[in-house]
Amino acid sequence: MTRYLVTAALPYANGPIHLGHLAGCYLPADVYVRWLKARGEEVLLICGTDEHGVAIELRARKEGCTPTELVDRYYTQIKKSFDDFGIEFSHFSRTSRPIHHETATDFFRSLYEKGVFEERVTEQFYDEEAGQFLADRYLIGVCPKCSFDQAYGDQCERCGSSLSPDELIKPRSALSGATPVLRSTRNWFLPMDKLAEGSVFRTYAERVANWRSHVRGQFNSWINQGLMARSMTRDLNWGIPVPLKGAEGKVLYVWFDAPIGYISATREYFRLQGGVDSEEAWKTWWQSPDTQLVHFIGKDNIVFHTIIFPMILAEQGSYVLPAQVPANEFLNLEGEKISTSRNHAIWLHEYLVDLPGRQDELRYVLTAIAPESKDSDFTWLDYQARVNNELVAILGNFVNRVMVLTHKFCNGRVPDPATGHALSVDLHPALESCWLEVDNAREELYALMGEFRLREAQVAMMRLARAGNKFLAETEPWKRVKEDPQTAAGILYVGLQICAHLAVACEPFLPATSQKIRGQLGWNTLSAEFIREWWIDCASTSDCRDRHNPHLLGSEQELGAAVHLFTPISNEQIQPLRDRLVRFSTAQGESADAQAVQSKNQNNTEMEYEKFVPVKPEVAYPDFEKLDLRVAQIRSAERVEGADKLLKLDIGLGFEQRVVVSGIAQYFEPEGLVGQKVVLLANLAPRKIRGQMSQGMILLAENSDGRLVFARPDADAEPGAVIR
Ligand SMILES: [Zn+2]
Numbered sequence: 001m002t003r004y005l006v007t008a009a010l011p012y013a014n015g016p017i018h019l020g021h022l023a024g025c026y027l028p029a030d031v032y033v034r035w036l037k038a039r040g041e042e043v044l045l046i047c048g049t050d051e052h053g054v055a056i057e058l059r060a061r062k063e064g065c066t067p068t069e070l071v072d073r074y075y076t077q078i079k080k081s082f083d084d085f086g087i088e089f090s091h092f093s094r095t096s097r098p099i100h101h102e103t104a105t106d107f108f109r110s111l112y113e114k115g116v117f118e119e120r121v122t123e124q125f126y127d128e129e130a131g132q133f134l135a136d137r138y139l140i141g142v143c144p145k146c147s148f149d150q151a152y153g154d155q156c157e158r159c160g161s162s163l164s165p166d167e168l169i170k171p172r173s174a175l176s177g178a179t180p181v182l183r184s185t186r187n188w189f190l191p192m193d194k195l196a197e198g199s200v201f202r203t204y205a206e207r208v209a210n211w212r213s214h215v216r217g218q219f220n221s222w223i224n225q226g227l228m229a230r231s232m233t234r235d236l237n238w239g240i241p242v243p244l245k246g247a248e249g250k251v252l253y254v255w256f257d258a259p260i261g262y263i264s265a266t267r268e269y270f271r272l273q274g275g276v277d278s279e280e281a282w283k284t285w286w287q288s289p290d291t292q293l294v295h296f297i298g299k300d301n302i303v304f305h306t307i308i309f310p311m312i313l314a315e316q317g318s319y320v321l322p323a324q325v326p327a328n329e330f331l332n333l334e335g336e337k338i339s340t341s342r343n344h345a346i347w348l349h350e351y352l353v354d355l356p357g358r359q360d361e362l363r364y365v366l367t368a369i370a371p372e373s374k375d376s377d378f379t380w381l382d383y384q385a386r387v388n389n390e391l392v393a394i395l396g397n398f399v400n401r402v403m404v405l406t407h408k409f410c411n412g413r414v415p416d417p418a419t420g421h422a423l424s425v426d427l428h429p430a431l432e433s434c435w436l437e438v439d440n441a442r443e444e445l446y447a448l449m450g451e452f453r454l455r456e457a458q459v460a461m462m463r464l465a466r467a468g469n470k471f472l473a474e475t476e477p478w479k480r481v482k483e484d485p486q487t488a489a490g491i492l493y494v495g496l497q498i499c500a501h502l503a504v505a506c507e508p509f510l511p512a513t514s515q516k517i518r519g520q521l522g523w524n525t526l527s528a529e530f531i532r533e534w535w536i537d538c539a540s541t542s543d544c545r546d547r548h549n550p551h552l553l554g555s556e557q558e559l560g561a562a563v564h565l566f567t568p569i570s571n572e573q574i575q576p577l578r579d580r581l582v583r584f585s586t587a588q589g590e591s592a593d594a595q596a597v598q599s600k601n602q603n604n605t606e607m608e609y610e611k612f613v614p615v616k617p618e619v620a621y622p623d624f625e626k627l628d629l630r631v632a633q634i635r636s637a638e639r640v641e642g643a644d645k646l647l648k649l650d651i652g653l654g655f656e657q658r659v660v661v662s663g664i665a666q667y668f669e670p671e672g673l674v675g676q677k678v679v680l681l682a683n684l685a686p687r688k689i690r691g692q693m694s695q696g697m698i699l700l701a702e703n704s705d706g707r708l709v710f711a712r713p714d715a716d717a718e719p720g721a722v723i724r
Contacts, residue, residue: 002292003042005285005320006033007262009297010050010095014059015072017081018345019378020338023331024298028454030087031367032296032326034508035449037393040532044285048093048265049075052239053254054137058174067238071096075637081349086511088357091272093265095257100264104257105243107316108232112244116195116315117188118229124187125153125165125180127173133235134165134173134180136254141168154255158337160300160330164230185235187250188242190597192227192311200314204321208306210453212373215327218302230308232256259309263414292323299327326452329371334379336582339443346378346583354577360510361387361566367509368672370455374707381715388568389675395465396515401472402495403520403562414557419486420493427487430474431494437467438501445505446538454509459671461505468498496521496559500552504534513565520560521553539560614638628683629723631713632658632698637670643690649673651680651696661694667708679711679723 009031011021029045036043051071060070076092082092093100111117125134132138139153144167153165160246165171173180195201207649208219232253233242239251263286270281285291295305305325313319338345351362365383369376406412423431441463448457472495481488501519503526508513517583518526534552633652640646645663647670660680679699686695699711713723 001042002293003034003285003288004036004044004291004292005266006036006043006294007296008045008047008089009295009301010258010261011078012055013049013051013071013078013094014051014055015074015132015340016077017348017666018338018340019333019348019351019362019366020175020331020345021298022085022362023370023376023378024346025296026082026087027363027366028326028328028370028452029296031454031508032294032449032452034511035535036722038504038507038531040528041536041640044090044266044269045088046091046093046262046265046269047089048091048095048261049078050254050258050261051075051096052251052257054135054234054236054238057236058137061175066588068096077349081352084352085348085362090271091265093261093268094162095261095264096119097268099268099271100257100261101228101240103267104240104252104260107260107312109243111208111312111315112188113488114315116190117232118191119186119548120189121184121186121233122228122231123237124185125171125173127175127180127185128614129178129427130173130175131400132175133183133185134171134175135234135236136165138174139165139171139180140174141166141171144169155300162303164228166518168182168450186246187231187233187235188244189229189231190256190308190311191229192307193229195311196223196227196307198311198314200321201311201473204310204314207323211325212327214299214329214373215302215306215325218299219306219440222303222307227307227392255304255308256312259312286320287318287687291320293320295322295325295327297325297327299329302327324452326372329373330375331366331369331371332375332377334578335377346581355569355573358387360512361569363390363510364391364458367454367458368514372453372455374667380574384569384571384574385675387566390462391566391655392564392568394462394469395502398465398468398472399499399517399520400564402468402492402499403559405488406492406496407557407562410492411478412559414496414553414555415489415493417493417551417555419490420497421490421553422486423490423494424484424487427475427491430471434467434471434494434498437470438464438498441467441540442501442505446535449508455669458509459669461502461509463503464498464502468495468502471495471498495555497551501534504531504552507531518562520562521653522558523553524558525554534628538637598715626683627681629699630680630682631717631719631721631723632678632680632682632696634673634676634678637668637673639665639670640690640692646690647673648692649698651678652697652719653680653682654718658695659692660696661689661692662698664698664700665707676710677713677715677717679713679718 006029008025011017017061033043033045047259049071056071060067063070071094079092125139126132127134127138134153136154141151142149143151143156143159143163145161146156146159148156151158151163151168153163153168155162161640168184171180172178201690233247233250233251236251237249239254240257242250242252263282266282266285270278275281297305299393302325305322310321313321330337333346335343336344356363365378365386368386369378369382435440441460445457445460448460448718472491475491477488477491480491486595500521500523503514503517503521503523630653634649635652635657636650637647640661645665647662647665647668649660649662651658651660681697681699686693688694700708701711702708
């Protein structure tokens with residue numbers, strides 16, 4: 001039987017968890033694992049804090065404490081915020097524990113004994129003032145790829161490139177600011193070019209072809225550029241000592257030891273479980289071909305999880321290599337990159353205090369905007385809109401209407417199924433299309449989950465609630481109840497069954513909401529076996545649709561009290577949270593760093609100019625006046641069949657509605673566009689595109705990476721208003 005060994009990137013214990021981390025890997029890992037568990041699969045979700053590396057030492061220096069004090073504090077805080085938020089790790093460990101030191105040391109020693117490493121004496125940057133070598137983040141300079149002037153010796157946090165110290169332009173010491181000198185030192189290198197030719201690694205590499213395009217892209221670009229040997233040891237004090245004679249004052253490279261943390265955490269998990277084979281059980285998970293190893297990570301960790309760690313595992317022998325690495329891109333915040341140094345971030349532990357009891361709301365929004373294939377943007381207004389317009393208005397409203405009406409018309413009990421089967425003929429089309437929609441949504445949901453497309457899967461889950469609302473709107477039980485209480489009861493019987501489907505379907509995404517729905521349905525008979533059956537039914541193709549059992553709730557079952565699943569978020573609740581972010585960036589502009597920022601901008605001016613398209617020749621004002629630009633609102637959006645770049649948009653202008661066909665399908669999900677305000681060039685001559693008249697053009701901006709974004713009017717702007 002397949003077992004799933006799922007890992008989520010080890011968070012650095014040098015700061016708290018923010019929404020970018022959560023959306024990057026912890027939430028998707030949790031959603032995916034909850035789904036596997038619901039299906040009855042054997043699964044472990046492994047994580048823990050990464051407590052080594054220069055980032056920790058630097059932060060401790062900045063905070064005036066020892067690295068140990070720092071990691072103790074952040075381990076506790078990170079663990080607590082995950083617990084409070086409801087991420088269900090099977091085990092959450094730390095890389096500072098003896099079991100990890102032992103595991104990582106054994107790994108290094110065994111690779112050394114196999115002759116895998118190349119011992120090299122190289123010139124490394126050395127800070128004479130501070131009296132130490134400048135490994136990784138101790139070295140700062142200008143990124144050769146994106147010109148960011150705060151890039152580290154191992155990585156640029158702006159563009160995500162992995163770097164080596166000698167690639168940095170104008171290197172300087174993070175400790176003293178001094179220009180470093182070169183000194184020779186001995187280190188142990190992983191000859192990645194050679195190891196990429198190994199048969200185990202090459203067999204593994206074939207899998208990557210089926211992974212997300214940006215993961216595959218990074219992987220291929222590394223391989224095609226030609227891999228170089230990379231040092232697996234560092235001249236540092238903080239970390240796991242290199243277990244070799246003559247290697248005093250050196251530790252293992254943090255990216256050598258951190259992924260091994262997944263293994264030591266698994267060992268620790270089984271040790272804590274106890275039992276006769278507690279020292280061996282972890283091997284079943286790491287060394288059996290039945291294991292599917294899945295790494296959830298952010299895009300900045302792709303090279304380590306798709307190349308370096310698999311190489312180490314392959315050379316060690318007998319270990320499984322990753323089956324999937326569903327890395328996410330970055331989540332931005334209010335249109336800017338999240339920055340922990342500028343405090344442009346929403347911290348999870350603060351969210352839980354600011355909006356208590358709203359874990360599911362955050363889960364929903366972060367999955368709805370999950371950066372699965374491109375960077376995405378979290379804004380408080382979008383959060384508010386999704387909670388109010390989707391969770392409250394669609395899911396919450398549907399369940400609540402069914403519950404309230406059943407209490408009112410049917411004494412708070414599930415009506416007799418006979419009423420559901422005996423709906424009058426005029427209701428049959430509505431009933432048929434409702435069940436068809438439910439079946440389609442279930443099949444889609446299952447397929448999308450299996451492909452790690454959690455964002456679309458959540459949309460499919462919400463289709464169940466939409467189908468329910470549509471059915472109620474078409475059948476109007478509140479109107480029928482006086483003349484035909486039997487039919488009204490039959491309608492509510494169907495509505496309750498859809499609530500039951502929702503309770504099962506939403507559990508991976510919205511676990512607390514699932515509990516609430518079950519409570520209201522008085523659904524005590526819900527067993528793990530039943531849930532497993534439900535998901536297996538989902539997987540069946542339309543050919544065997546007869547197998548689907550739409551009737552989940554027993555008749556005469558007594559319902560719990562009707563309670564709202566969600567409450568709307570008011571402007572008063574959101575405004576302080578928006579202000580807080582604005583205030584941080586304003587404060588930043590006035591701080592001591594302002595000068596540095598300014599001089600940096602000046603240095604960059606020439607380079608910046610090259611990035612932009614030159615301004616067009618000037619036009620007279622009357623020419624501008626000929627253009628009719630309007631605020632418009634997208635009412636609905638759908639893909640154009642047979643054209644993967646086109647979306648057909650239904651646009652509201654207040655006084656009229658129009659259809660606009662726009663070539664933006666690669667950049668936006670149709671579901672996410674509904675309600676968005678855009679700028680429309682309203683008097684552009686209509687054009688036929690793929691047989692469809694397109695009346696006008698939506699204005700878009702092209703970012704430097706080629707991505708299209710909306711030129712968006714202010715949220716207050718009213719559809720139809722003239723822009724001039
Ligand atoms: Zn860069």
